[in-house]
Amino acid sequence: xxxxxxTAFAALVAASALVFAGCAGGGDVIxxxxxxxxxxxxxxxxALVSKGFQHQFWQAVKQGAQEKADELGVKxxxxxxxxxxxxxxxxxxxxxAIDKNPDAIAYAALDPEACVAPxxxxxxxxxxxxxxxxxxxxxxxxxxxxTDSKVxxxxxxxxxxxxxxxxxxxxxxxxxxINSTGVERRDGFVEKIEADYPDIKIVDIQYGDGDHLKSADxxxxxxxxxxxxxxxxxxxxxxxxxxxxxxxxxxxxxGKITIVGFDSGAAQINAIKDGTMAGxxxxxxxxxxxxxxxxxxxxxxxxxxxxxxxxxxxWYDSTNLEDENxxxxxxx
Numbered sequence: 322x323x324x325x326x327x328t329a330f331a332a333l334v335a336a337s338a339l340v341f342a343g344c345a346g347g348g349d350v351i352x353x354x355x356x357x358x359x360x361x362x363x364x365x366x367x368a369l370v371s372k373g374f375q376h377q378f379w380q381a382v383k384q385g386a387q388e389k390a391d392e393l394g395v396k397x398x399x400x401x402x403x404x405x406x407x408x409x410x411x412x413x414x415x416x417x418a419i420d421k422n423p424d425a426i427a428y429a430a431l432d433p434e435a436c437v438a439p440x441x442x443x444x445x446x447x448x449x450x451x452x453x454x455x456x457x458x459x460x461x462x463x464x465x466x467x468t469d470s471k472v473x474x475x476x477x478x479x480x481x482x483x484x485x486x487x488x489x490x491x492x493x494x495x496x497x498x499i500n501s502t503g504v505e506r507r508d509g510f511v512e513k514i515e516a517d518y519p520d521i522k523i524v525d526i527q528y529g530d531g532d533h534l535k536s537a538d539x540x541x542x543x544x545x546x547x548x549x550x551x552x553x554x555x556x557x558x559x560x561x562x563x564x565x566x567x568x569x570x571x572x573x574x575x576g577k578i579t580i581v582g583f584d585s586g587a588a589q590i591n592a593i594k595d596g597t598m599a600g601x602x603x604x605x606x607x608x609x610x611x612x613x614x615x616x617x618x619x620x621x622x623x624x625x626x627x628x629x630x631x632x633x634x635x636w637y638d639s640t641n642l643e644d645e646n647x648x649x650x651x652x653x
Contacts, residue, residue, distance in 0.1 A: 368418035369427040371401035377586040381652035385610025425617035429454040449620035453613035455501040464626040466612040473634035474509020488520035489551035496531035496557040506556040536563020552579035587653040600638030608632040
């Protein structure tokens with residue numbers, strides 16, 4: 322399907338049959354299920370395959386998924402590769418999940434093209450598929466539970482512009498130029514700046530794969546190459562903490578570079594409290610986990626599901642960390 326939220330996902334050519342190689346399933350898992358497609362007592366089984374588990378975001382998604390599963394009385398497994406660059410490992414996990422014949426599959430795509438072929442296999446087996454965080458291309462998925470990433474990117478841009486006085490040079494350390502969250506968080510930011518803030522110039526966009534060390538190295542290079550740089554936007558937890566680490570390692574005065582992040586986690590919250598980071602956009606990962614399990618449950622029962630469930634995005638900084646509505650969507 323093509324999701325009818327603010328952005329559309331075009332159907333592309335199916336990936337190579339190499340996707341199916343090694344379907345015994347390598348990589349690390351968050352939680353290993355007994356997974357044979359049922360629990361033997363008629364209990365519904367839903368298989369969730371995420372983008373990874375190295376960030377606290379995915380642990381919070383898992384928490385929400387398990388809470389909803391317990392509420393509905395269904396069995397779930399939740400797994401993902403060790404890093405969000407390990408596309409082949411994620412596809413192996415997806416193929417293995419399909420082989421277990423679950424009642425439904427929930428999937429968060431690292432590469433929106435590479436997952437087309439295995440999900441066509443799920444469709445051929447009449448396994449309903451729903452997405453969370455990021456969809457696959459093609460027309461298999463019934464629903465997406467996620468943050469509207471372009472709206473969230475625009476929100477980050479608004480706050481960056483306000484913080485730097487509406488003028489100056491900024492840069493972006495992105496986590497992906499392939500999967501939809503990375504692309505849309507970047508594009509939402511860029512489009513908002515270009516449309517509403519003509520005196521702000523985005524001097525460079527680089528990608529660190531959400532890795533702290535790689536993102537820190539990129540940030541150091543950006544700072545050296547642009548001595549008048551006023552701000553850096555990191556598009557996920559790993560990117561933002563990489564930027565924080567870079568300014569700390571360079572010994573820069575707190576606030577000299579305005580850092581706007583994305584996601585939550587203890588490291589970003591602490592960086593905001595100590596003044597290194599100005600603020601960040603948080604999602605509702607527990608809400609994403611709950612919603613995608615509900616959507617999978619409904620789809621498995623043959624009930625209608627919405628094409629898109631927007632679970633929201635929120636700005637937080639030192640002034641509202643203790644607000645109960647913000648505290649509820651922060652994860653550490």
